[in-house]
Amino acid sequence: MQPPMAQVQPGPSQVEEVEWNTALLDCFEDPGTCCYGFWCGPCLACTVSGRMKECYCLPLCDYCTTSAMALCGLPFAVPPAAYGMRVALRHKYKIKGSLLNDLCVSCCCTWCSWCQMHRELKLRNPKPTVISIQNVSTLHL
Structure with missing residues (x-):
């Protein structure tokens, strides 16, 4: 009979969390994004969703949810796409x-x-x- 083998359990992995690259109200860090969000917020939300490899139309759920809540007389609704995307992005990039x-x-x-x-x-x-490289060959006689 063999003695039981000791099993090594890995400890909890300590992943260093980082800060957001820009603060919530740092619109002047990227005026183009700020203008895009101001003039066409739903388009910006759909762009973010697409860049996160999700359905481009996912943020439209926020409009349906908040509209339905307003029709029911409830003044407050959690925008599910905005919340879910923020959580997913924070976890993906290990943001505090x-x-x-x-x-x-x-x-x-x-x-x-x-x-x-x-x-x-x-x-x-x-x-x-994108860098274009051309092969140039010379013939030496």
Whole structure:
């Protein structure tokens, strides 16, 4: 009979959490995103959703939810897409925060939240630079 083998249990992984690259109200860090969010907020939200590899139309759920709540006479509704995207983005990039903070920001500063998420994605996933290289060969005689 063999003695039982000792099993090594991995300890909790300590992942260093980072801050957001820009603050919630840092519109002047990226005026283009700020203008995009101000003039066409739903389009900005759909862009963020697409960059997160989700359905582009997902943020439209927020309009349906808040409209239905308003029709029922309830003045307050949690925008599910804004909240879910914020939580997902924060977890994906290991950004400091809490579910309660995400909830408050998503409910009270929805458009600022979408702008902050857009800036974060732009800074973390810049568009690739295409470099064209031509082969030049010379014939030496």
